[in-house]
Structures are given as C-alpha cells and as structure tokens.
Amino acid sequence: MTYEPITEEPREDETRVQFVMRQVAEHIGRQGLKVGDQLPSETSFAEMLSVSRPVVREAFGALGALNMIEIANGRRPRVSAIDGSVLSVSMGHAIRTDQISIQEVWETRRCLETETIALAAVRRSDEEAARITEIAAAMASAEPGSSELMTLDIALHKAIATASRNTLMAQIIGSFAPMLESSVPAAWDTITTKERHAVMLVRHAALADRIRARDADGARQAMDDHFDRSVGARLTAR
Amino acid sequence: MTYEPITEEPREDETRVQFVMRQVAEHIGRQGLKVGDQLPSETSFAEMLSVSRPVVREAFGALGALNMIEIANGRRPRVSAIDGSVLSVSMGHAIRTDQISIQEVWETRRCLETETIALAAVRRSDEEAARITEIAAAMASAEPGSSELMTLDIALHKAIATASRNTLMAQIIGSFAPMLESSVPAAWDTITTKERHAVMLVRHAALADRIRARDADGARQAMDDHFDRSVGARLTAR
Numbered sequence: 116m117t118y119e120p121i122t123e124e125p126r127e128d129e130t131r132v133q134f135v136m137r138q139v140a141e142h143i144g145r146q147g148l149k150v151g152d153q154l155p156s157e158t159s160f161a162e163m164l165s166v167s168r169p170v171v172r173e174a175f176g177a178l179g180a181l182n183m184i185e186i187a188n189g190r191r192p193r194v195s196a197i198d199g200s201v202l203s204v205s206m207g208h209a210i211r212t213d214q215i216s217i218q219e220v221w222e223t224r225r226c227l228e229t230e231t232i233a234l235a236a237v238r239r240s241d242e243e244a245a246r247i248t249e250i251a252a253a254m255a256s257a258e259p260g261s262s263e264l265m266t267l268d269i270a271l272h273k274a275i276a277t278a279s280r281n282t283l284m285a286q287i288i289g290s291f292a293p294m295l296e297s298s299v300p301a302a303w304d305t306i307t308t309k310e311r312h313a314v315m316l317v318r319h320a321a322l323a324d325r326i327r328a329r330d331a332d333g334a335r336q337a338m339d340d341h342f343d344r345s346v347g348a349r350l351t352a353r
Numbered sequence: 354m355t356y357e358p359i360t361e362e363p364r365e366d367e368t369r370v371q372f373v374m375r376q377v378a379e380h381i382g383r384q385g386l387k388v389g390d391q392l393p394s395e396t397s398f399a400e401m402l403s404v405s406r407p408v409v410r411e412a413f414g415a416l417g418a419l420n421m422i423e424i425a426n427g428r429r430p431r432v433s434a435i436d437g438s439v440l441s442v443s444m445g446h447a448i449r450t451d452q453i454s455i456q457e458v459w460e461t462r463r464c465l466e467t468e469t470i471a472l473a474a475v476r477r478s479d480e481e482a483a484r485i486t487e488i489a490a491a492m493a494s495a496e497p498g499s500s501e502l503m504t505l506d507i508a509l510h511k512a513i514a515t516a517s518r519n520t521l522m523a524q525i526i527g528s529f530a531p532m533l534e535s536s537v538p539a540a541w542d543t544i545t546t547k548e549r550h551a552v553m554l555v556r557h558a559a560l561a562d563r564i565r566a567r568d569a570d571g572a573r574q575a576m577d578d579h580f581d582r583s584v585g586a587r588l589t590a591r
Contacts, residue, residue, distance in 0.1 A: 180415030
C-alpha cells in the first residue's frame with residue numbers, strides 16, 4: 116500500500132522525532148483508525164514524511180512508551196488501547212522526585228471517587244450492582260488482615276469506577292492502583308480491633324448498598340465518609 | 354563517576370527496555386534525585402545493568418517521551434519537571450480513537466474543577482485572590498467574542514487550579530488545555546445576545562468573588578453553576 120506524501124514541515128518548536136510523532140497521531144485521526152488497527156510501516160512513514168527510518172523508529176518507540184501504539188518486532192505497529200499505565204508511571208516519578216505529595220494523590224482520588232460512585236449509582240447495570248454487592252459480601256467473609264481482603268478492597272473500588280461509565284475517570288483512578296497496592300495493606304494494618312474492622316466492613320457494604328439503591332447522593336456521601344474516617348484518619352495519624 | 358553493578362534481572366513480564374526504564378526510575382528514587390539533577394550516562398547504565406548501549410538509548414528515549422527525563426544531544430540526561438503534556442497527548446489519542454468521549458472529559462473537568470475551586474477558596478494567598486479577581490475584571494472589559502476573552506477565560510481556570518495547591522489536580526486540569534483552546538471559542542461563539550454575554554461575565558465574576566471571600570461551599574456551587582448552565586447547555590445542544 117502506498118500513501119500520499121505529506122508536505123507539511125516540522126514546526127519550529129518541535130524536533131524531527133516530535134514532528135513524526137504528531138504526524139502519526141494525525142494519521143490515526145485522519146484515517147479514523149481504532150484500537151487494533153494497523154499503521155503504515157516504518158518505511159511508509161519515512162517516505163511519506165521524507166525523513167530517515169531511524170527518526171521514524173525513534174518516534175514509534177516514543178509512541179509505544181506513551182501507549183498509543185503497540186510495536187511487535189518485525190510487524191507493523193497497531194493502535195493501542197489506553198490504560199492508566201502512562202499516568203501511573205508519570206505520577207510515580209512525580210512522587211519519587213517530590214513534585215507531588217501522597218496527600219495530593221489522596222485528595223484527587225477522593226474527588227474522583229465520590230463522583231464516580233454517584234455516576235455508578237445512576238448508570239450501573241443490574242449485573243454491575245450485583246457484582247459490587249458480591250465483592251462487599253466477600254470482604255465480610257475474608258480473614259481480617261488477609262491479602263484476600265486487600266485484593267477485594269481494590270476490586271470494589273475498581274468495579275465502582277467501571278460502573279460509572281466514565282472511562283477517563285476510571286483510567287485516572289486505575290492509575291493510582293500501583294500506589295494502592297502498597298498503601299492499602301498498611302491502611303488495614305492500622306485496624307487492630309475487631310470493632311474497627313467491623314466498622315470498615317459496614318462502610319464498604321454501604322457503598323454497595325447505595326449503588327444498588329440507585330441513590331447517587333447517598334452513594335457520594337458514603338464514599339466521602341469512607342475517605343474521611345478510614346483513609347483520612349490514617350493520613351493524619353502519619 | 355562509577356556505579357555499583359545492579360544484579361537484578363528483568364522480570365518475566367518486561368522487555369529489556371522496560372527493565373532499563375524501571376531501573377532508571379528506581380535509581381532516581383534511590384539517589385533522591387530532584388528536577389534538574391543529572392543522571393548517569395548511557396554508558397554508565399549499560400555497564401551497571403549489563404545491557405547494550407542501544408537498549409539504554411531506547412529506554413532513555415521512552416523516558417523522554419514520558420517526560421520523566423530530559424535528553425539533550427551529547428549531554429547526560431536530567432530529571433524532568435512533570436507537566437500535563439503526557440496525559441494531554443494520551444487523552445487526545447484516546448479521543449481521536451473513540452476510546453473516550455468529549456462528554457467524559459467534561460464530566461472529569463467538572464468534577465476536578467468544583468473541587469479545586471473549593472480548595473483554592475481555603476488555600477489561596479492574597480496575591481492569588483487578587484490575581485484571579487483581576488482576570489475576571491479584565492474579562493468584563495474584553496470585547497465580546499474576542500480572542501483576548503478566550504485567553505482570559507482559560508487563564509482564570511488555570512489560576513484557580515494553581516491556587517488549590519494540589520499540583521496533581523492542576524496538572525490533570527492543565528492537560529485539558531489543548532482541547533479547551535479549540536472548544537472555548539466555540540462555547541463563547543454560541544453566546545449571541547448581549548444579555549447572555551453579561552450572564553457569562555457574572556458567572557466568572559462569582560468564581561473570583563467566592564474565592565476572595567474564602568467561601569469554599571459558595572465557590573464550589575458557583576463552579577457547578579458555571580458548568581451546568583454555560584458549558585452543560587452547550588453540550589446538550591450539540
């Protein structure tokens with residue numbers, strides 16, 4: 116397959132690699148390519164844009180790092196499905212280098228999760244409501260302090276985000292997951308008494324209950340309480 | 354400068370390039386490097402990790418694309434300051450390939466901006482409050498439909514996000530800017546009557562006013578109204 120040459124020149128503020136990256140992104144838009152669709156080869160882009168193959172290879176590599184295209188050795192690249200990994204890696208870096216704080220991440224998570232649960236209460240399918248209820252019930256049966264409990268906790272928040280039908284918010288929330296995997300066990304660790312463990316379970320059951328009831332305001336309030344008392348308390352205590 | 358060799362092996366789920374990317378990120382964390390600090394050279398990492406230089410070069414390129422390091426030809430890379438560009442590029446791609454909708458972006462923006470304005474009302478410095486008030490006042494003097502008005506509109510939202518002191522939320526909001534630059538003029542374009550223009554100005558003045566008054570709830574409500582009526586109305590009308 117041959118393509119029309121693109122006569123546009125790199126802008127003054129971009130390198131040749133950035134120029135190729137932008138042209139590949141624009142090609143995807145222009146051709147209406149969707150996830151899984153094949154892109155022209157390195158050689159085709161090099162010809163179309165009158166640049167060398169190493170420049171295209173570098174641009175492909177960068178687009179791969181940004182999770183926009185998927186590159187398998189020797190095959191033509193394909194359009195990638197987004198996931199939270201790019202934001203996750205970028206956020207991890209910002210935290211490690213003190214550009215953003217853990218407190219800021221929690222504020223952001225709270226903001227987004229109180230909204231996604233309200234949307235989930237309105238938009239969830241019956242299957243989703245049942246699944247969320249099931250996870251909350253499984254949490255009640257799980258051994259206090261077990262890794263199973265942590266896994267279920269994370270799965271509950273994820274199922275709620277998915278049921279919101281807002282992929283962008285779900286992706287952003289999902290990108291916090293690697294951080295959660297290290298901080299959720301610590302949060303549950305601070306729950307030393309039976310009474311406090313029971314309260315945590317009631318809070319999680321309340322999230323599921325308000326979604327099942329299609330009660331957006333109640334769901335939002337339940338998530339806000341959850342952050343306030345269980346999560347917030349721990350952050351303050353640090 | 355020489356570094357200790359790292360004996361860790363790539364994980365089964367990562368390529369050699371991904372392994373080097375992770376090791377560079379961990380090196381930054383371990384050494385407590387901050388924005389602007391220099392990283393070891395390509396050769397040093399190749400020796401430390403027992404990989405070839407082209408592998409390190411590719412990993413550096415990918416980390417550059419993710420805006421984690423800055424690479425200048427022939428010089429050692431430095432730790433980069435994050436900005437919203439990575440999320441912005443990734444979001445643009447997701448929109449172009451129908452993975453997320455404009456409606457989802459607006460929902461996310463509304464969620465974050467109603468929160469950042471509440472935080473701004475509490476945390477803003479007097480200078481920030483004065484600056485925000487000044488922008489709102491300049492909007493009132495700007496020619497209806499002028500590009501100056503659009504620029505001020507975007508600047509107002511940006512100043513509010515900055516005053517929230519939550520860099521992560523400000524970055525995410527900032528990453529919507531390229532999309533705003535194309536959609537804000539269209540939003541103002543739909544304001545055809547003098548009366549409606551005046552109402553828009555009053556709404557923006559209310560945002561500034563509630564921040565100046567340190568009224569978090571009022572500020573949140575004013576932003577919610579702003580999204581509801583001006584922005585929401587337009588989206589519905591499409």
